[in-house]
Amino acid sequence: MIAEAGLAALWLAAALAGLELLLAVLGLRGRGELMASVRPIAVVQGILVAIAFACLIILFVRVDLSVALVVANDHSAKPLLYRFAGAWGNHEGSMLMWVTILALAGGAVALFERNLNERTLIATLGAQAFIGLGFYAFLLFASNPFERVSPPPAEGNGLNPLLQDPGLAFHPPTLYLGYVGLSVAFSFAVGALVTRDVGPAFARAMRPWVLAAWIMLTLGITAGSYWAYYELGWGGWWFWDPVENASLMPWLAATALLHSVTVLATRDGLRAWTVMLAVVAFSMSMVGTFLVRSGILTSVHAFAVDPQRGAFILGLLVIYIGGALTLFGLRVGTVKEGSQFEAVSREGALVVNNLLLSAILGIVLVGTLYPLMAEAMTGEKLSVGPPYFNSAAGPIALLLMVVMAAGPLLKWRRDDWRPLVARLAVPALLTALALLALAIWAPPIGIFPLLGLVLAAGVAAASVAPLWKRKLRRTPLFIWGMVIAHLGVAVALVGMASETAFTKETLVAARPGETHRVGPWAVRFDGVEPVAGPNWTAVEATLTATRGTSPARTLTTQSRMFYAPPTETNEASITTVLDGQLYVVLGNSDDQGRWQLRLWWKPWVTLIWIGGGLIALGGALSLLGRVLRERRSRLAQEAWA
């Protein structure tokens, strides 16, 4: 019954999306009285999809083996949290979650958006409903999550053990909130193109939605990076694999959008560019999500396993992205030019920021799609790895740091070089001191980590500079947001550069009782013993780590064998101290009683994720500041009226 209820809710929501689109189009074409019903329909649609998603979660929690999707991905021995999260750890379920967030975002816009011109808002909701329709069709015709099996089997197949981690419960929903939240920006852009209403009011209305999606995306990427770091047991935090790139590309576009929308809101500049970025950001989400979901990138031919599904997805991409870009080509020429500005100004710095972010986006896009292109043209299989990405994107990212340091210290509209140099004196001094300190104390390190560490010092100083000579308690929240987010970038940069430059690695075949050194640590291998969990068995190694004269720490690390499905994973042992992490992974044993141990000492590595968290926190403060200010000015207006 639950499965059928979910399916029915999904069909109803799809029908409402069709109705919403129809009413929006008719309303904009002169039947103004119809527009009033668009908002409530968007809200009800959101509720219905949420009910469908809740039904799927109930099916997974109950392990209802009469549903095909549950059979394929669930197992009664799984802990409750993973039965719950398993609902979105698969193709159909994650698609349903995607659509749920899409419809909820549309409902939220319908409920809360009060600043936008009504016609543009209706066009926006119409666009959101139009996107929804395509994905409802994809779910209902090509990826039905509620399909039954008869007769039901006695047990399910289980969930990939790598996904049996608390991270799975939180990481995909956050990331999807970001991905799909960008659909609102996309719909805003389409709506504004339809009504030719691109201006500061539009930008101010769009900004909180972009900001909210961007915060979620930042959190999702940060959490995903940490998950890969501790769960995959390779000791790396970013691998440039297509899945990660798929999340990075919308983030880069959204970051650029966030900055250009500020120019549009404050100075009425960059109109066409902002609209373009809004389209690109969500297009990147769609391309990314689906290329990854369909597996076309990791293995081009996983797509062909079900050509119908692949063609369906491609068709949707053509309709939405192609349609939006066509509308852009047709309409943006008729959008009036915004105001002009000088090259040396806050706007100028933000334009450079946008160009550099777009360049990085281009590099990541080319690197991600190149294997696909190469195979389409020559039939050769290849992959593009970190050397390309690091050497191509690294220098641009460092340049971006410099612009980020200088930008907030520039005045809007027009500024001069000389006062800027004076304002940058302290950060520049710190940069020089950092260089000196590294040259004296640090061992020789690569040029990128060196530049990263040195620049981070200057960027950190420059990012708090906007607070200089301000009364801190009266500084608006969104200034605090900017300061903290930029500081977060500097903090993350220190973590990345330090991890790259100073990591120590030891790979040994150790017998129980032996002691091995890694960095400042001495690690004694005490022995192994078997342990068992709810759906796995493992060999657990116990180690004792000591550093200098501080008390010894006991570490345990496991090599786990899951039995449903049978898979082996390594549970790394990670010891966090103030200035870094000790990372230990247990490998296989040889027949002479020795065990492979991989030990890493990663100084300051935690700063990467702390920085990511700070960036998101900055975004959240900024969002709060903007929303509160809007609310205050609206209340003030109402008081006057």
Add this chain to the structure above:
Amino acid sequence: MKLRTVRIILWAPLILFLIFVGAFATGLIRPESRVIPSKMVGKPLPQFVLPSGAPGMQGLSTADFAKGEPRLLNVFASWCVPCAAEAPQLTQLAEAGVKIDAIAIRDRPEDVAGFLGRWGNPYQRIGSDTQSAVQIAMGSAGVPETFVVDGKGIIRHQHIGEIRPEDVPAILAAVKAAR
């Protein structure tokens, strides 16, 4: 930014996107192939000398090829189930007069002996490649794989996966073509 003079640029994103779509569509239409073909086909065998992989059998080296006659080189392992499944086909090929050598991957001689005792021994020589070094040099991605090596020691053909009964004629044809 003078929009009127740069109208073409407004269409650039769409054109770029359509190029990507073209590539995706090609990827979709292409027939499915999960195998990774070796880049060594058409090139001489890599240089190797392997010790014996089974008691009473001679080891295998590059010098055993290039003797004027095409040979099959079967990459297998006793722990590999499809390898057992292809054993009758290898026996059939050996009975048809094809000379077959083998490389046992990450295996122990006593296990290989057990495997041969159970499934038959169509091989002339068996080399033991405990670290997959030769396998990787051959561009072989898994077991079983079978290479046709011509009389000059050049790899002429690669068969990925187990040899099924219906594959035997194709292998025989490849051996004939390598003469």
